Amino acid sequence: MPKSSQNFGKLSTLKQPDDTGPTDSAAKASNKAPAKATSLDIAHLAGVSQPTVSRALRNSPLVSEATRKKVQEIARQLNYKVDVNARNLRSRHNNTIALLLCDDLDTSGTLINPFFLTMMGSITQAAAREGYDLLVSFQQLSDNWLADYKDANKADGIIFLGYGDYTDYVNRIQALAEMNAHFITWGPVLAGQPGLFLGCDNAGSGRMAGRHLLNLGRERIAFFGDISAHCPEFHQRYRGFCLAHDEQNIEQDKTLVFRADSNEDDGGHAATALLASKKPFDAVFCASDLIAIGAIRVFHSAGLTVPGDVAVVGFDDISSAAYTTPALTTIKQKTGEAGEELVQSLIKLIAGQTISSRLLPTELIVRESCGAKR
Structure with missing residues (x-):
């Protein structure tokens, strides 16, 4: 096992009846x-x-x-x-799902993106309901996790959370697809992907966020996130955001786009760069809640009020979003539904069914940071 791997063991135990059969x-x-x-x-x-x-x-x-x-x-x-050992020998299944959480830890080596933790909880519950054990492994993006999980006896299938550089990730999972391994990724749904993907409607969600801010009268809206090919989910959110501008014949100023990965430090750096640019702005759409939280902190330090001077909208609806000052308006990814769908889709793959990648809907959660009246 990789050095960072942890097996959380059985998540549910089916109590079997007594071994004695009926007597006559x-x-x-x-x-x-x-x-x-x-x-x-x-x-x-x-x-x-x-x-x-x-x-x-x-x-x-x-x-x-x-x-x-x-x-x-x-x-x-x-x-x-049920004779579990005999059944497993016949089916070559061991009723185990591997959950690989691929994420680079923060500089302290301890923090994991809270969105992934919420997803992990919903996947854990969904697997337990289906009678599957869950093997959870925390992988650094630099780890050679493919070599560790080529052995099909470790799990019937794999769920991937987090992928880092998308182009590098696709190259890695191509080998799994060629092995006909059972796996599913939470991420963007794009043409020609190897394997099965399940994700949220990023483009539709970006459009929803853009419409909301524009309808509030904000016109100089910045975007914080990585819109390169290495991060297609953020790019899709930005594309939807631009579409909302097109619908209202408002040009989205490309100079108001600032790169940020999904962490608070990058959100703060993006806000600092925006302030230093001296360009006028009245709102920011952030590609994740962590980016938004870091940005709000910098705006406050610079003497700006949120939402008075600048409206802010995030993405994910992590648990702390409701407790920021002000409370963060955000796009909610429905993690409970997502965890259930990931497990059910993987079980169908294991059973030999053919299923397609698909998108799940999101929801706009209006709180204080955008300035809308509730």
């Missing part, structure tokens, strides 16, 4: 243990095939809810106990 008078008389029920017995009683019984007992999404409940109830009545 003949068995008691002969002092012989009754024959144990088999999956074939359950299949006969449920009126389904034996493979369907196996899928129903492991909560496969390929089986309808009604059939799953029927099979599981018959199994309970028969005190049927």
Whole structure:
């Protein structure tokens, strides 16, 4: 295992019934243990095939809810106990999902992007509900995680959170796709990507944020974020932001775009650079909440009021966004739904289903930093 890897072990434990099967008078008389029920017995009683019984007992999404409940109830009545070792040998599955959180830690070596932590919590809960163990590994972006996870016996599939430089990441996962590995990435949905991606509607969200600020009468709106090909999610947010300007025949000043990665320090640096440029501005759309929090701190230090002098909108809706001063208006990524969809999509891949990459909707959360009346 990589040196930074941590296995959080089982997240849920299915209590099995007693090993004793049902007894009858003949068995008691002969002092012989009754024959144990088999999956074939359950299949006969449920009126389904034996493979369907196996899928129903492991909560496969390929089986309808009604059939799953029927099979599981018959199994309970028969005190049927799944031989996990035998099942794993047959299916070569171990009911384990690997969650690789790829993120460069801050300079103290301790902090992880809080958005990723929230996502990790929702993925943990979703995996537990489906009876899957979760192997969580924190990976530095510089680590050779591909070599560590080429061994398919470690997990049935992989969920990736965070990717750093997108162009480098795509090159890495291309090898996994060529191995027909089961994996899904939380990130941008683009044409020609290797593997499966699930993400939020970044362009639509940027458009939503831009419309909101423009409708509030703000016209000189800066953008803080990396809009290069290395960070397509931020670029998509910026593209939607520009589209909102086009809709109102307002030109988005390209000189008001300042590069920032998703951390508070970069948000502060971007705000400092904007102030130093002496260019007029009345609002800032930040590609993440962390960038926005750092920017607001610098604006306050420079004597500007938020939202009086400058309105600010962030992105993500991390837990601290509601507790900044002023409380941060932001685009909410629905992490609960995202975690559930990531796990369900990966389970479908493992089961052999063909599914497509797709986008999830977001929501504008209006608080104090934009100046809108609520």
